[in-house]
Amino acid sequence: MIYVYIENSQGKFKKVSYEVISYAKNLADSLGDSVTAITINAEDSSELLFTYGASKVLNVKDESLKSFNPRTYASVISNLIDGNYILFSHTNESVSIAPYIVKEKSAAYITQTISAPLSTSPFRVKRSVFSGKGIAVVETDQPTIVLTLSVNSVGAKESPVSGIEEKIVLNTPIDSNYIVKNEEVSSDKLDVKEAELVVGAGRGMKGPENWGIIEDLAKVLGAATACSKPVADLGWRPHSEHVGQTGKIISPKLYIAIGISGAIQHLAGVTKSKTIVVINNDPQSPFFKSANYGVVGDLFEIVPELTKKLKDFKGLH
Amino acid sequence: MKILVAISSVPDTTSKINFTNDSKEFDKNGIQYIINPQDEYCLSKALHLQEKLGAEITIISVGDASVEPVMRKALAIGANNAIRINEEPKDSELVAKEIASVAKEGEYDLILLGKESIDYNGGVVPGLVAAELNYPFVNAVTGLEIEGKTIQVTREIDNGKETISIELPAVLAGQEGFVPENQLKIPNIRGIMSAKSKPFQVIEPKFSGNKVSIIEFEKPASRANVVLIDKDNLDELVRLLHEEAKVI
Ligand SMILES: Cc1cc2nc3c(=O)[nH]c(=O)nc-3n(C[C@H](O)[C@H](O)[C@H](O)COP(=O)(O)OP(=O)(O)OC[C@H]3O[C@@H](n4cnc5c(N)ncnc54)[C@H](O)[C@@H]3O)c2cc1C
Numbered sequence: 431m432i433y434v435y436i437e438n439s440q441g442k443f444k445k446v447s448y449e450v451i452s453y454a455k456n457l458a459d460s461l462g463d464s465v466t467a468i469t470i471n472a473e474d475s476s477e478l479l480f481t482y483g484a485s486k487v488l489n490v491k492d493e494s495l496k497s498f499n500p501r502t503y504a505s506v507i508s509n510l511i512d513g514n515y516i517l518f519s520h521t522n523e524s525v526s527i528a529p530y531i532v533k534e535k536s537a538a539y540i541t542q543t544i545s546a547p548l549s550t551s552p553f554r555v556k557r558s559v560f561s562g563k564g565i566a567v568v569e570t571d572q573p574t575i576v577l578t579l580s581v582n583s584v585g586a587k588e589s590p591v592s593g594i595e596e597k598i599v600l601n602t603p604i605d606s607n608y609i610v611k612n613e614e615v616s617s618d619k620l621d622v623k624e625a626e627l628v629v630g631a632g633r634g635m636k637g638p639e640n641w642g643i644i645e646d647l648a649k650v651l652g653a654a655t656a657c658s659k660p661v662a663d664l665g666w667r668p669h670s671e672h673v674g675q676t677g678k679i680i681s682p683k684l685y686i687a688i689g690i691s692g693a694i695q696h697l698a699g700v701t702k703s704k705t706i707v708v709i710n711n712d713p714q715s716p717f718f719k720s721a722n723y724g725v726v727g728d729l730f731e732i733v734p735e736l737t738k739k740l741k742d743f744k745g746l747h
Numbered sequence: 748m749k750i751l752v753a754i755s756s757v758p759d760t761t762s763k764i765n766f767t768n769d770s771k772e773f774d775k776n777g778i779q780y781i782i783n784p785q786d787e788y789c790l791s792k793a794l795h796l797q798e799k800l801g802a803e804i805t806i807i808s809v810g811d812a813s814v815e816p817v818m819r820k821a822l823a824i825g826a827n828n829a830i831r832i833n834e835e836p837k838d839s840e841l842v843a844k845e846i847a848s849v850a851k852e853g854e855y856d857l858i859l860l861g862k863e864s865i866d867y868n869g870g871v872v873p874g875l876v877a878a879e880l881n882y883p884f885v886n887a888v889t890g891l892e893i894e895g896k897t898i899q900v901t902r903e904i905d906n907g908k909e910t911i912s913i914e915l916p917a918v919l920a921g922q923e924g925f926v927p928e929n930q931l932k933i934p935n936i937r938g939i940m941s942a943k944s945k946p947f948q949v950i951e952p953k954f955s956g957n958k959v960s961i962i963e964f965e966k967p968a969s970r971a972n973v974v975l976i977d978k979d980n981l982d983e984l985v986r987l988l989h990e991e992a993k994v995i
């Protein structure tokens with residue numbers, strides 16, 4: 431049996447969840463097995479998960495899991511699982527639940543997976559290493575495997591099955607050693623790690639007051655915004671937007687880098703992007719070497735113009 | 748208060764990554780090693796606590812003698828003492844077990860690790876240390892306040908942050924932002940001198956038998972040459988993104 435843990439954000443399934451189900455379905459097909467998805471306090475319909483190939487959904491409702499606690503989540507999930515594959519998305523949350531399950535099930539633990547299995551016995555997959563500067567093929571012969579899938583690595587693919595849902599109502603004791611005090615979320619922003627399109631900007635922007643043109647471009651595209659490290663260190667943008675070797679490692683379909691020089695540490699966080707566009711007024715900028723498309727010139731002219739062109743394009747399509 | 752900070756010795760961020768011996772091994776030739784950047788944030792945070800609360804800070808690395816220069820640097824920055832588990836780290840689970848075992852025996856109150864190492868990028872060790880010890884765990888930590896046996900931990904969540912109150916002992920995985928960039932600690936002459944005489948223990952490993960092994964390495968496919976588009980012809984860029992790259 432193949433199990434997938436489905437993350438939600440304010441009740442809605444996260445996009446990465448469809449990707450990890452697709453991955454599980456593909457694995458299930460090659461093994462002649464089926465996929466069971468586990469959700470905790472989700473509000474979205476389980477039908478959505480059937481569409482991507484889950485034939486069973488264990489829909490857990492538990493008031494005491496309203497706030498996140500890795501240990502209690504892991505114990506709830508562990509109790510529902512009896513199978514050899516347990517799959518997660520490689521997100522901050524899943525990566526804090528999975529290890530307790532690894533321990534409980536004495537499983538092999540493979541993280542940052544970027545490929546479908548190359549073989550299933552022994553189990554072999556590719557994982558990303560050296561901040562995307564390398565790939566490792568790893569192998570295990572263990573009967574139970576916990577695996578985390580790198581975000582935006584294989585993509586989601588619909589593969590509808592007629593599934594069944596099982597509602598499970600629990601009342602897990604509250605862990606008095608771990609109390610969530612408060613949460614601050616700005617719900618209108620797209621998360622840079624999950625986004626398919628990302629617009630990143632660097633020190634070439636001159637100052638935080640100029641970010642309006644970046645936000646306009648991101649809005650037209652439906653993209654998330656990112657920045658280089660010095661921009662975050664200077665306090666021009668929040669640290670949560672910093673991409674690169676010491677920030678977030680992203681792999682969107684499209685990354686537009688504006689006024690960023692393309693230092694090796696920045697590149698390490700973005701080279702997994704499928705398509706890269708670089709806008710820079712220095713034709714010698716190293717970033718052009720790692721780009722698919724480049725525009726040489728002043729970003730303050732080019733970016734508003736590009737936004738306008740994209741608006742026209744969206745109007746037509 | 749006793750704090751254990753795990754230090755991973757990793758290739759400098761500017762390193763070119765190559766593989767050798769039929770792509771079976773990482774080519775260490777010419778590589779400079781540094782403290783994993785996220786471990787550096789953790790160490791600096793621990794040192795701020797040392798100043799404020801008189802905490803005692805032990806650093807731990809799992810590695811052969813080649814990691815000692817990086818450990819000495821961490822001592823020069825201000826850690827009180829060091830423990831090296833004498834084994835080349837081939838498997839993250841074994842690394843986690845060694846660290847957990849030291850944490851337990853030494854009765855450390857707080858164990859700080861980097862969220863992810865920049866070499867194997869597993870994000871594996873911190874969570875497994877917590878699971879081994881059955882301690883609470885918080886990932887992607889950007890803030891920490893201590894009041895006696897209770898800590899207030901801030902972690903990054905999608906589009907925001909969350910604050911959690913936890914009873915020690917606990918395991919935290921720190922990341923960028925854990926201390927502001929201008930409060931990162933750097934070694935001074937006195938630190939470098941005293942690092943030589945600080946307690947430095949070398950312990951033989953207790954665990955063996957890895958469940959996962961690396962078969963070989965590959966280099967990612969390189970990108971085709973850049974297509975330059977005239978700044979006065981941005982319609983062409985839009986067309987290429989739509990028709991050729993198919994991303995919009
Ligand atoms: C240990 C370590 C870790 C690091 N980790 C990271 C990391 O994770 N992420 C990261 O980003 N960096 C990281 N760095 C920093 C990195 O080395 C670079 O310093 C940084 O990426 C540079 O940021 P930048 O490109 O925004 O700024 P700059 O290097 O100053 O580049 C600005 C660019 O803007 C262009 N420009 C200026 N004006 C205009 C204009 N009007 N129109 C168009 N273009 C213009 C310039 O030609 C230049 O290319 C790290 C460094 C170290 C030492």
Ligand SMILES: Nc1ncnc2c1ncn2[C@@H]1O[C@H](COP(=O)(O)O)[C@@H](O)[C@H]1O
Pocket residue numbers: 753754755756783785786807808809810836839842859860861862863864865867868869870871872873
């Ligand atoms: N060999 C090691 N010795 C000590 N600490 C380590 C070692 N490997 C990893 N760690 C710690 O675990 C963190 C995450 O590493 P990883 O799981 O490899 O991504 C690092 O930032 C270190 O704090």
